[in-house]
Amino acid sequence: MTDIPTTTNGHRPTPPDLTLLPDQQADPTLNLTAPTPSPLGINRAPSTGPAADRTVSETSYEINLDEEPSAPASPVPVDLPGDGIVPGSVPTEGRRPIIPAGLHRGNRLASAQAAAHRFGYVAAFHAVRLPWYGVQAAWWSVVGMARLINRQLRWWWVSEQYTLQQQAANDNDPAMWLKLHREGKSTRRWRGVVLALQVIALIIATLIVAGLPLWMQLLTVAALIPLLAHRGRPAGQPIIAPAVVTRRYRKLNSDVVLRAYYAAGLGHPDRADQQIEFGAQMARDGNGSKVLINLPYGRTFAEAVKAREKIASGLDVSIAQVTLSRDPASNRSHWLWVADADPLASPAGRTPLLACRETDIWQPAPLGIDERGRQVSLFMLWVSILVGAQPRRGKSFTARLLALYAALDPYVRLDVFDGKGSPDWRKFALVAHSCSFGFAMTRDGDPLEIFVQMLRDLKTDVQHRYQRLSELPVEVCPEGKLTREIARDPKYGMPVRLVVIDECQEYFDTGDKELNKEISNLLVYLVKVAPAAGVIVLDATQKPGGVGTGDVATAFTSFRDNHQVRFALRTGSYTVSDMVLGAGSYAEGFDSSVLLPSYKGVGILRGASDETPTVRCYLADAEDAEKILTAARALRQRAGTLSGHAAGQTMIRETRDVLADAASVFASGETGLDWAQMATRLAERIPEHYTDLTAETISAQLRALGVSSVNIKRDGQVLKGAKQAAITTALAQRQTPAA
Template sequence: MTSELQLRKRSKVEVVDAEVVDLPERPDPPAPAKAEPVPLPWQLDTRERRPVVATWLRGRDQRVQAARWALGYVLHLLAFHAVRLPIYTARVARLAPRGLWRLVCRVAGWATDARSIPLIVAAQRAGDAKEYRALLQASAKLRRPRLIGLGIAAVIGAVAVWAMWLAVPDWARLAALVAAAIGCAVAGQNPDRPLMEHAALPGRVRKLSTGIVLRAFVAAKLAKDDDPVTFTGPPARDGAGWRVILDLPYGRTAEEAMVRRTQIASGLDIDERCLFLHQVRGAAGSARRVSVWVADTDPLAVPAGPSPLIRAERVNFWEGFPFGLDERGELVMLNLLWSSLLVGAVPRQGKSFSARLVALAAALDPDVRLHVYDMKGSPDWTCFRHVAYRWGLGDVPDPDTGVDPVKALLDDMLELRAEVDHRYRTLRKLPAEVVPEGKLTEALARAKQAGMPLVLVVIDEVQRCFSHREYGKELEAVLEDLVKVAPGAGIMVEAATQKPDQKSTPTGFRDQFTIRFALRVTTMHASEAVLGAGAYGEGLDASKLSPEAKGTGLLRGTGDTLQGGSTVRTFLVDGSQAEAICLRARKLRAAAGTLSGAALGEMPTAVPDVYSVLADVATVLGTDNQAHSEVLCARLAESWPARYAEWKPAQLAAALRPHRVITRQVWADGLDGQRANRRGVLAADVHEALDSSG
């Protein structure tokens, strides 16, 4: 019954509202995907190949250092033992008889099988007759051939010695006696007091092994015994130290290892200053691959020596210049093109000397225009009076000339800011074949008719600019903007400061620098202020640098192959050498026709201010009793674009504050023509300030 009902239901479904319809065409089956070609073996091989010849043998400097070390060590060894020769002679005379007696006793004991005597005596005392007879027989079997052999050897040796004694000259006989005496003395010496003293005390230099490295990373809690680090190869010598590349366990990063550098050094049982960690990047790198280099001694305690600039005839600033040596003794070339450099350190750590290297290199390129300002007014920068286009010392007016160096700096920076705009407009108009990618080229920069040479602005103790009561805020805004946009136009800025904190050197200004160099500072926070955010996470902390390592710092932002920054020992150029370099650079510039500005005596003179913010604000106010700050900035920029093109209401307020003109809420027409209540200036306040200023 149930099956019949099911059939009726099925028949009803099949005939109700049935009609003939056209079925849609069945789509063609998708074409099979093309098989991707299998990469060839050499396309997948990203392994880093170890050098066939050791690194120190390939580099000429390393070979020279090795030869010098070997020669120095041998000469020291000879001199050390030559001075102690009388002491060694007395020791030989005293120890030789004892050594001869020891040798005779050893030979006699061997020939008579003296080692079996205690066993024979023990068997006799124990009353073990069988063991006693067995030991006597065994000892007799050993003694007989040994005594016979010793007698024959003694006769042959005596005859041979007698024959050689008669055949060799007197000096050979004496040498043989001395050698025999020394041999007997060595046999008779006390192990705790050797015959000869050590010419060099043993240090803590040890061979680096995978076991020691593994122990260090386990101690630093970067690996476990059941989840260890893996090595790409065994530790090998690299310069004056050992190098090994390893992979941390999955989930661990190279940044973690850099942060725990102190713990790793403790696990290696070495000084932290001898350990250098870097992440390996590129095709052969990974987020967990770390290069570990352990120096034999503290490399930062050894000065880099005099700078090659002392002997250089000229420098191509487009290609970089020698800045110093890294921890391995390799040359560090610094290229400041399209970049800006911030140098920070506590006093007397070589900050000014390091910053001066950059300016000296630029001076040796006759087509680089120099603007040098030393806000502390020390003698460190006086040599640049021979070559600088603009040059200023100190932060107070000169009593002899009446020139205010801070005001001169501000005027100079405003001119450069206008020149940046001019250069960008010019580059936009030039054809692509002249300026590929719209960038300044070396040929264009060296063409005098183009008028766009490379410019290097150097400001030492830059924090004094920002603390200036009258021009500080304006200089902050201009310099921040200049560091931000000028490098692309070939105008580079180098600033040095001993106070990299937010109050003395504003964060907005510091954050614009692309290259940072931090010598020793007092705290980790000061180090991060100089090197930039995230430096501590990369294992870079300038507060850990040794106070004795003057001129040594951390270089970050150069894009070197050693990722995360390089430890650099800067070259040294003293005052007299810097003077000689600048005089040589002056001759280069005179021959090239690029000597100009302050170098030719065209120094700014004490004249009334070219412009006054108060007077300019009063002018653009016109007949208005009050106006919004943004409206005033727009009017100022329209009237004097070179001065006020980038001014904002906050900058206007900061410039008026020293004159006791305070911005306040005022009702006035805005930029859109609508009347509103916003921050602005009262005309009465401006005119009162003008009257009080005379």
């Protein structure tokens, strides 16, 4: 029989006694705790006595995995003194500062301003309600005076004796009744004298106050009214309501925790081998309380994570307030942390990137704050990142936050593409090497062609990077991997690249089957291979499944599943959450569909580290993004790394496309333009090709390409021109190959 003791780290109970044979149990000298080395390297348990020599030396062994356990101690005291678990005790991680943080030299002004603001608010709150306080105090003081008089009269008349006299009468005991009656008369006599003296003293005091100046009379009345009002007001109904509501903490103690775990089916209170135990004392931790839980033997941390919703119900809190963290010492132990209030209800605040300082992509990017108020950062290198959510949940804002961090590193090359063409990403044209927004034709060309060409060039770049890295000497490129020095040295030509694709599902369904296949194959290749070459792929989607048909649908699934880091904001169902977070995430207890609709910018981050936190992302709105991108452009100009579209390299084209250029000059809502107006707009927007363009020239060129000249109403006049629909049709016919 081989007995392996459990790890003893002070957090778990002593393992159960070893099972002994009958002859071993009869021998009081048997000792199984001091192993002696054996020839096989296994510690054999020594013994004394013949019985032990006969059995233990041949059949009983133990392997020393840990240090020798200490002597059995008394149970861990779980609950701290007081009502509930909200003491002002010192956290276990460290000591409280001698001088509070608010009194440090740099914080004194802010602390004084905060205190002044608080007291000013309280004073204004009560000043407005002061007349009402006076009315209430006057009324309740009258009630209090009546109650005080009534109490004194009842004291004088010995009213508490009535019950005893009635009991004597019921018992037909005249002797006891007469005795009580005589004692009552005697008591009333001397209490009446005392009461008369009180009345005389009150009259004298009233006469004295009446002879005082008016201001002293008012002062005396002002002092008496609060005392009488306090006596007269109903219990639990203060006259002066608090201006600031004090947070009420949920009571948390060992009984509540045990109730929650037993209700979740993680143990049984009546079975000794299925009882929940505590491995450490409860303690305050940030804005909540924590305790180490020891599950019964055989139960795992994964089971507790799956039962998190039931644990929250047993604790009578929201699921967002419950966090479970793995205990590295044992798989049956974990830390339970319960927040005082919903930590996801309050926003994380604006992004620290608003400082507009230069960043470093080789350092983690600040993403937000987790449930426990700790900052969450994301190391973007060597991974591809997928952000998924329902519309209007903060998907683009989250992806943009990471892109802004990369933009402030002047040595990172950005390629930004937005399948929906919203304003969220357009300001990235200030720093992007290549970019396009939506699928509508622009003066820079067809956005879809720009995107496909970027993918082709990027694949070629990735292949060349691997070839160049393998050829570099070891002292320059250890282990054949991209380094910070190589990425920032222009002679190598291998900067870190970030490719952002918002609404990436749109590029898998362009309407052109052959183009769909090419795009899907290129994207799958990049998301699998490019990160290791220093190319970060950041994708965002609101439709993580059911995109395309046939090979394209298979490619999209492969593309989605090969992202190493996943961030899911609120989704419509647990199946969609599983698509975004990865297969098996729901079985592990991670479901973004349970996030409340009121949460904005809150999601589950999986794959970035061993933990899977729920993150409140920092906010960077459109104005913040423009400010940051303006600073990022200045940083790139200073470093000499502005390239591509941002440097104006795509503005001059060697050839012109009359149909595409004409389509790009239509404003939103316009259905047609007359020839003169179209010629003017083309000359203004694309002067390198249309400086001397006239109405007759553009009319002849477009009519030659199949666009009819029709009547266009403008300012009450009917002029000749072209319809936008006719130009779009001509473009489609040109791009469609002949049958």
